[in-house]
Amino acid sequence: MIELRGLTKRYGDRLAVDDVTVTVQPGVVTGFLGPNGAGKSTTMRMVLGLDRPTAGTALVNGKPYAEHRDPLRQVGALLEARALHPGRTARAHLQSLAATAGLPKGRVDTVLELSGLTGVAGKRVGGFSLGMGQRLGVATALLGDPATVVLDEPVNGLDPDGVLWIRTLARRLAAEGRTVFFSSHLMAEMAVTADHLVVMGRGRLVADVSTAEFLRRAGGDGVRVRSPRAAELAALLAGPDITVESAETGVLLVRGVATEVIGDRAAAAGIALHELTAVQASLEEAFMTLTADDREYRTEEQPA
Numbered sequence: 138m139i140e141l142r143g144l145t146k147r148y149g150d151r152l153a154v155d156d157v158t159v160t161v162q163p164g165v166v167t168g169f170l171g172p173n174g175a176g177k178s179t180t181m182r183m184v185l186g187l188d189r190p191t192a193g194t195a196l197v198n199g200k201p202y203a204e205h206r207d208p209l210r211q212v213g214a215l216l217e218a219r220a221l222h223p224g225r226t227a228r229a230h231l232q233s234l235a236a237t238a239g240l241p242k243g244r245v246d247t248v249l250e251l252s253g254l255t256g257v258a259g260k261r262v263g264g265f266s267l268g269m270g271q272r273l274g275v276a277t278a279l280l281g282d283p284a285t286v287v288l289d290e291p292v293n294g295l296d297p298d299g300v301l302w303i304r305t306l307a308r309r310l311a312a313e314g315r316t317v318f319f320s321s322h323l324m325a326e327m328a329v330t331a332d333h334l335v336v337m338g339r340g341r342l343v344a345d346v347s348t349a350e351f352l353r354r355a356g357g358d359g360v361r362v363r364s365p366r367a368a369e370l371a372a373l374l375a376g377p378d379i380t381v382e383s384a385e386t387g388v389l390l391v392r393g394v395a396t397e398v399i400g401d402r403a404a405a406a407g408i409a410l411h412e413l414t415a416v417q418a419s420l421e422e423a424f425m426t427l428t429a430d431d432r433e434y435r436t437e438e439q440p441a
């Protein structure tokens with residue numbers, strides 16, 4: 138579990154992280170989302186004890202990172218900038234880390250297998266592609282069999298195969314009861330991988346919700362209706378908490394009424410429907426809607 142309480146980081150007059158309080162739960166995949174400069178990397182660095190908070194605390198599995206005696210067994214991390222010894226093979230790199238941290242030797246083969254690197258374990262990492270480097274970074278993160286896994290932009294540089302691999306792995310780690318916290322700027326990827334989302338904008342917490350709730354709050358869910366008598370149908374459907382928009386003639390986007398209800402009401406009024414489709418906002422749209430408030434500093438509309 139990761140617990141951030143009033144976490145704040147100031148660089149000069151710049152508030153990189155501004156009073157963030159959030160708990161990242163075990164057993165689910167939590168996506169960490171935010172535009173460039175939102176403060177995601179700074180937050181992750183504080184969680185990993187690489188940066189000192191200006192105020193507040195960041196606890197991992199109940200303690201600050203630095204207070205853990207066996208940090209690699211507690212938290213595995215993939216950060217964006219990694220320095221690897223280019224002349225070493227992937228296996229040698231992992232073996233030396235395992236030896237230094239007193240981890241069982243068998244873990245090396247296990248994590249090579251988990252990250253799909255068994256076939257290239259004997260190759261020097263200097264010749265690795267960005268994607269292979271990412272896989273090795275993930276293998277390194279998992280070496281200590283950690284209860285909490287923090288991955289900063291793990292999808293970067295991965296080919297479609299690699300993206301599918303990281304998605305499956307993240308879900309599997311969560312299903313094993315671990316805390317999985319990963320950042321990405323690829324919102325479509327988040328929509329399919331993350332169960333829960335923590336969203337930051339300009340250093341502040343913008344949302345801490347399930348992915349489904351995030352999409353719903355952004356008002357994206359709706360029903361697209363096409364009918365030769367669209368205007369009549371719009372009048373029929375009007376009511377409190379119901380919005381009907383029409384961007385093109387004969388087509389309505391209705392929010393606040395279920396697909397079935399629209400179909401039944403249209404049928405009862407003898408109005409023909411040529412299309413009745415439930416639509417979901419993309420995560421990208423939802424994200425833009427929610428962070429728009431933040432960009433304008435209209436905090437009163439922030440979701441809890």
Ligand SMILES: Nc1ncnc2c1ncn2[C@@H]1O[C@H](COP(=O)(O)OP(=O)(O)OP(=O)(O)O)[C@@H](O)[C@H]1O
Nearest residue numbers: 148151152153171172173174175176177178179180
């Ligand atoms: N060491 C530092 N010194 C000064 N300012 C910093 C430092 N590290 C980060 N910042 C600033 O803090 C803010 C948050 O940066 P951070 O890297 O945490 O954002 P991010 O959400 O991870 O963005 P990105 O996706 O671009 O990495 C930015 O304005 C950045 O310029």
